[in-house]
Amino acid sequence: MTTLQECRTRDAQDPLRSLRDHFSLPEGVIYLDGNSLGALPRATPARVAQVVQQEWGQDLITSWNKAGWVSLPQRLGNQFAPWIGAGPDQVVFTDTTSVNLYKVLSAAARVARADHPGRTQLVSERSNFPTDLYIAQSVCQEYGLELVLVEPEEIATRLTPQVAVLLLTHVNYRTGAMHDMAAVTAQAHAHGILCVWDLCHSAGAVPVHLLDANADYAVGCSYKYLNGGPGAPAFVWVHPRLADRPGATFAQPLSGWFGHAAPFAFTPDYQPAPGIARYLCGTQPIVSLSALQCGLDIFTAAEPLGGMAALRAKSLALTDLFIALVEEHCAGHGLELATPRDHAARGSQVCLTRGEGLGVQGVGSGAYAIVQALIARGVVGDFRKGDGGKHLDILRFGFTPLYVGFEDVWNAVQHLRQVLESGEWRKPEFNHLNAVT
């Protein structure tokens, strides 16, 4: 049985504790939704003001060179690359996850068509984040592939020589379950299948070793664990053996001027830039990109404190603690653990399910209402609706080791216990399912 005092002791001994001071969090809030929108770094407002007032307002167009706007996607990519096991000049921050996924899936489909003509399938998980499946549908339509959706336990048996591309999200957004990237990639490669990894719930949250895993393509967002701000530009990584593949056929289809070998030569013919730069397209939102840098700077500050190994150790300690405390303090209220107990298969979030029929009449499981009641108490998690079948309603809690502490976990569980024991989640104001986003 863990006590509040033990939680405080763990916070006091936490080597990453000082990183919390890099964030500006609202008073009285325990923020367990950094896997949806990361918190505001303290440095961001001043940096954004500088970009807007000085670089834009005073220096105007000269800032494209003088302030380095033109290379911001690359500079941020290089700053963050080590955190996903990528090399220099292999990552750019640009556009959105959906757009970047379109680029890499298209590129993969082209490579597969050239190297393994006749392959007919693009395999992904049925519970993948929907936008990934929507983009995959479009790419399948364009390249004459069939989109085959499978359950996670079926993946290994569905990797056959019919498959051109495997698209997986490393950490599942609903359950927090994590794939073994190296093992799955090796299985896929054994059948000549290209692997595309979505790192939205991994980047900055769990160790990722793209080069070591020998992955082919990866994308991810920066507004979750990277704390880049709402809708901050996403990233894209491509293994150099594929990024540099010669011939316009193997460039990605969004062939805008920022991905040109000589963007300011203004020549009428598209010539893809070497390497990852060809995955750039149009002019990027500089204010949003600049804000992102403050989020990445906190990772740089975490390096001398132990880097990703320390972040991962704390993340697992936080999620272990949350699981143990929920099971100890909230038993008997129908909550079940949806996230793997196995550390190797767990991301940085804990998801709980609640059986259908446990809620108040007409609103299903009560999971939505419980989340709303917690938010009213200042404990911010989120709710993901079930599909009425295998996937139940989910209460989702993200644990960002940069700013969540052990006492936060204790307090969050006490609030959850009180919400459940008092029955306050049954109040009508917490049961408006239409308000769900």
Place this chain on the structure above:
Amino acid sequence: MTTLQECRTRDAQDPLRSLRDHFSLPEGVIYLDGNSLGALPRATPARVAQVVQQEWGQDLITSWNKAGWVSLPQRLGNQFAPWIGAGPDQVVFTDTTSVNLYKVLSAAARVARADHPGRTQLVSERSNFPTDLYIAQSVCQEYGLELVLVEPEEIATRLTPQVAVLLLTHVNYRTGAMHDMAAVTAQAHAHGILCVWDLCHSAGAVPVHLLDANADYAVGCSYKYLNGGPGAPAFVWVHPRLADRPGATFAQPLSGWFGHAAPFAFTPDYQPAPGIARYLCGTQPIVSLSALQCGLDIFTAAEPLGGMAALRAKSLALTDLFIALVEEHCAGHGLELATPRDHAARGSQVCLTRGEGLGVQGVGSGAYAIVQALIARGVVGDFRKGDGGKHLDILRFGFTPLYVGFEDVWNAVQHLRQVLESGEWRKPEFNHLNAVT
């Protein structure tokens, strides 16, 4: 012969004069590059600070609904739609011009393939902005079309039943020459050709009547005349007869979740949203989008002062004055007018050429050096390199009627005269062509 006093009188009588106070321009600068990067609205820093510190920092994920982040692309689109002759719910601000162009060119290619199978060409202008041609190349490769590049005077004769899509930039970035959108669209439609218009140098600068012209698709950027900030999100408009065309085949290929009919239902199948919303894709950069609103608000403030008719009248008066003063005060230095004198064919910029061989040894025409010498004096225009053939080096000066005045024009021309007469442009520091962007 116009005098300085007359310029001052015109400023004093300018009904739009008060709009200049909505901008924060650097001291001592005459900014004639708003066609590259618009100036900073005074309201933007506070708005951005509010979004960052309150909406993100304090209200966190609740701002997606509470602050209306989720509908920002549509709300900004509706605010600006009247300025391009579009109706409500027909415009969204999102992504980049290049990405939006890819969406609409792909959609047009799909419609053409269905309605006029066998058409083989996509026609554009050889001097179109390069990224437009690069994107067109990619779309042509995907849809089996030939990209045919022509000179502006050839367009009419090249509109044949072989042509699927015509892609034109309304106002040319190099010369400031403007097409007659209604006339060209009617010519194209007479042959069953779909028209895609790039409004990057038109939106907010010249009258645009998309619905009246019966255009099919349009895109444009917001960091030039709309003063949205560096890399601010672009816009896309599609005629309702095409945007609502049923069937997934006619949706654009970047099928991300924000373009889904029910983005938060998290269903695995893509169902395009009705109308222009299906041209959204991923999660948008909220900080950059919010900054853009301050630029659009100045257009709203311009409405009671005469709206686009007043802006256009002033823009033509400014460019007329600049042309007249250059010809009067700067004669004999090899400058030629590249922008049409005909009002109906002129955008909101004036471009001058300078013959090859007039510069100092080894740096061509001297146009680059003259622009650099002007910038050193606080007169900011820009330089566009020639192609060594028909297209000469260009000195480009944009006249934004929101913040440029008649005395500014007088002073700019006096600086140009002094730069030319004194020969200061010949100084080595102004002749580093490699520094050009």
